[in-house]
Amino acid sequence: MLAQQIINGLTLGGVYAIIALGYTMVYGILELINFAHGEIYMLGAYAGIIFFGLFTAIGLTSYSLPLSIVLTLILSIIFCSSYGFTIEKIAYKPLRKAPRLSPLISAIGVSIFLQNYVMLTQGATDRVFPYLFGAAGFDFIGARVTYLQSFIIAISALLMLSLHFFVARTMIGKAMRAVAQDRVMASLVGINIDTVISTTFVIGSGLAAVAGMMVAMYYGLVNYSIGYIAGIKAFTAAVLGGIGSIPGAMFGGIVLGLVEAMGAAYISSEYKDAYAFVILIIILLIKPAGLFGKSTEDRYK
Amino acid sequence: MYLLEVRDLTKHFGGIKAVEEVSFKVREGSIMSIIGPNGAGKTTLFNCLTGLTKPTKGKIYFLDKDLASLPPHSIVKLGIARTFQNIRLFREMTVLENVMVAQHSKAKSGLFGSILRPQGFIDEEKTIKEKSIEYIELVGLEDFTNTIAGNLPYGSQRRLEIARALATEPRMVLLDEPTAGMNPQETSEMMDIMKRLQEFGKTIILIEHDMKVVMGISDRIIVLDHGIKIAEGLPDEVRRDQMVIEAYLGKETH
Numbered sequence: 001m002l003a004q005q006i007i008n009g010l011t012l013g014g015v016y017a018i019i020a021l022g023y024t025m026v027y028g029i030l031e032l033i034n035f036a037h038g039e040i041y042m043l044g045a046y047a048g049i050i051f052f053g054l055f056t057a058i059g060l061t062s063y064s065l066p067l068s069i070v071l072t073l074i075l076s077i078i079f080c081s082s083y084g085f086t087i088e089k090i091a092y093k094p095l096r097k098a099p100r101l102s103p104l105i106s107a108i109g110v111s112i113f114l115q116n117y118v119m120l121t122q123g124a125t126d127r128v129f130p131y132l133f134g135a136a137g138f139d140f141i142g143a144r145v146t147y148l149q150s151f152i153i154a155i156s157a158l159l160m161l162s163l164h165f166f167v168a169r170t171m172i173g174k175a176m177r178a179v180a181q182d183r184v185m186a187s188l189v190g191i192n193i194d195t196v197i198s199t200t201f202v203i204g205s206g207l208a209a210v211a212g213m214m215v216a217m218y219y220g221l222v223n224y225s226i227g228y229i230a231g232i233k234a235f236t237a238a239v240l241g242g243i244g245s246i247p248g249a250m251f252g253g254i255v256l257g258l259v260e261a262m263g264a265a266y267i268s269s270e271y272k273d274a275y276a277f278v279i280l281i282i283i284l285l286i287k288p289a290g291l292f293g294k295s296t297e298d299r300y301k
Numbered sequence: 302m303y304l305l306e307v308r309d310l311t312k313h314f315g316g317i318k319a320v321e322e323v324s325f326k327v328r329e330g331s332i333m334s335i336i337g338p339n340g341a342g343k344t345t346l347f348n349c350l351t352g353l354t355k356p357t358k359g360k361i362y363f364l365d366k367d368l369a370s371l372p373p374h375s376i377v378k379l380g381i382a383r384t385f386q387n388i389r390l391f392r393e394m395t396v397l398e399n400v401m402v403a404q405h406s407k408a409k410s411g412l413f414g415s416i417l418r419p420q421g422f423i424d425e426e427k428t429i430k431e432k433s434i435e436y437i438e439l440v441g442l443e444d445f446t447n448t449i450a451g452n453l454p455y456g457s458q459r460r461l462e463i464a465r466a467l468a469t470e471p472r473m474v475l476l477d478e479p480t481a482g483m484n485p486q487e488t489s490e491m492m493d494i495m496k497r498l499q500e501f502g503k504t505i506i507l508i509e510h511d512m513k514v515v516m517g518i519s520d521r522i523i524v525l526d527h528g529i530k531i532a533e534g535l536p537d538e539v540r541r542d543q544m545v546i547e548a549y550l551g552k553e554t555h
Contacts, residue, residue: 169426170422170426171401171402171404171405171422171425171426171429172405174394174398174401174402174405175402175405177391177393177394177398177402178391178394178402178405181391181392181393181394182389182391184353184373184389185385185389185390185391186391186402187352187372187373187374187377188351188353188373188374188377188382188383189377189382189402189403189405189465189466189468189469190374190377190378190403190404190405190406190469191374191402191405191406192372192374192406193374
C-alpha cells in the first residue's frame with residue numbers, strides 16, 4: 001500500500017515539478033509570477049490530443065506508436081514554446097519597467113483569455129486522449145507500476161537532469177543565472193537580456209507542454225480549465241521549494257505529489273486538491289522563502 | 302587617434318542637472334581620470350557611456366559610432382567594459398563562471414545549438430574556459446578559480462570585477478573607484494594591474510578619489526563639479542588649477 005502510494009506520488013510529483021520549473025525560472029529572472037503558465041500546460045494537453053489525433057487519422061499510430069508519441073511530444077513542445085515566446089513579447093515585455101503589479105495583472109488576463117479561447121474553439125466539454133497502454137505494467141517492491149507511470153517518472157527525471165545540466169554548464173545557462181542575479185550587470189558584460197528572457201519562456205513552456213501531454217495520457221480527459229488547478233499546485237510546489245530556485249521546484253513538486261498521494265490514500269481522497277493549499281499556507285506561515293529559497297534581503301546582499 | 306569623443310553631454314534628472322554640457326576626447330591607449338567631489342556627476346557620466354541611462358542631450362562617439370541609441374549589451378560588443386564602485390559580481394557563481402559568462406556574447410551555440418550539437422558547445426566551452434583562466438591569472442586570482450565570488454575577500458572581488466570586464470575583450474575599460482576601501486598594499490597592486498592593462502593597449506577611464514593614484518597613473522585628468530567640467534589637462538596642470546583647488550583639492554593642499 002505504501003509503496004503503491006509512493007509510485008503514484010512520484011508520477012504526480014514529477015509532473016508538478018516539471019510545471020513548477022516554468023514558474024520558478026520565470027520568477028528567478030523577471031520576479032514575475034507567470035499565472036498564464038498553467039494555461040500553457042493546458043494548451044500542451046490539447047496539442048497532444050490534436051496532434052495525436054492527426055497521426056491516428058493518417059495512420060501513423062498503427063504504423064509505429066512510439067514514433068507517433070515522440071512526434072506528438074515534439075510538436076506540442078514547439079506549439080507551447082511559441083505560445084510562451086509570444087505571450088512574453090505581447091503581455092510582459094511592454095510592462096518590464098512598469099510597477100510589479102502590472103505584469104502580474106497582465107498574466108492573469110492572459111490566463112483568462114487562453115481559457116476562454118480554448119473553450120470557444122475546442123468546446124466546453126471534456127476531450128478524450130486515447131487510452132494507449134491500458135493497465136499493463138509490472139510489479140515492483142509490492143507496488144503495481146503501469147508502463148505509463150514508469151514512462152512519466154522516467155521522462156520527468158530525464159527533463160530535470162537535462163535542465164540542471166543545461167543551467168549549470170552551458171553558456172546560455174550561465175547567462176540565465178547571471179541575469180537572475182543582476183540583470184543590469186548582465187547586460188554590461190554583453191548579455192542580451194531579451195534573448196535570455198525569451199529563452200527562459202521557451203524552455204518553461206516546452207516543459208509545460210510535456211507535462212500537459214503526460215497528464216492527458218495519464219488521466220485520459222482534458223478540458224479548458226485543467227490549467228488552473230494544476231497551475232496553482234505547481235505554483236505551490238515552486239513556493240515550497242523556494243521560488244526562484246530550480247532544485248527547489250524539483251524537490252517541491254515531488255514532495256507535493258507524495259503528500260497528495262498519501263493524503264488521498266490515508267486521509268481522504270475527497271480532499272485531494274486541498275492538501276496543496278494546506279501546504280502552501282503552512283509554508284507561507286513558517287518559512288515564506290521556501291526550503292531552498294533565499295529571503296528577499298539575502299537576494300540583494 | 303581618439304577612441305572616444307564626448308560632445309556636449311547633458312543628463313538631467315527632473316530639475317537636477319547631473320551632467321551639463323560636458324565634452325572631452327580620450328586618446329587610444331591612454332589613462333584618463335575623472336575627479337570631482339561627490340555628486341559631481343562622474344558615475345552618471347559612466348552610466349551614459351555604457352548605455353544604462355540615455356543622455357538628455359549631446360553625443361557620444363566611440364570609434365566614430367554614436368552610442369546614444371544602443372542598448373548596453375551592444376555597447377559592450379563595440380568594446381566598452383566597466384566596473385562598479387559598489388562591486389557587482391554574480392555573487393552566487395564561481396570566479397571562473399563570472400569570467401566565463403562575460404564571454405557569452407562570443408559563444409555561438411544558443412539554446413538549440415547546445416541541445417542539438419553537444420560536441421560543438423563542449424568545444425566552445427573549453428575554449429572559453431581556457432581564455433577565462435588567462436584573465437583570472439592576469440589579476441592574480443588563479444588560486445580561487447572555483448571559489449564562489451561572494452566568498453572572496455574584498456580586494457579580490459575588485460580584481461575579479463576587472464577580470465570579468467576584460468573577458469568582454471574591451472578596447473576601453475571604465476573603472477569606477479577601483480581602489481575604494483583598499484589598504485595601501487592593495488592599492489599599489491591595483492595600480493600595477495591598471496598599468497599592465499595600459500601595456501596591453503587598453504584605454505582606461507578612471508573615476509578615483511585617491512589623489513596618489515590619480516596623479517601617479519593618469520595621462521590626462523578632467524575635473525567635474527556639479528555636473529560641469531571645470532578643468533582638463535595633464536596632472537600637473539590640474540594640480541595647479543585655481544578653480545580645481547577651490548572646488549575640490551582645497552582642503553587637501555595646504
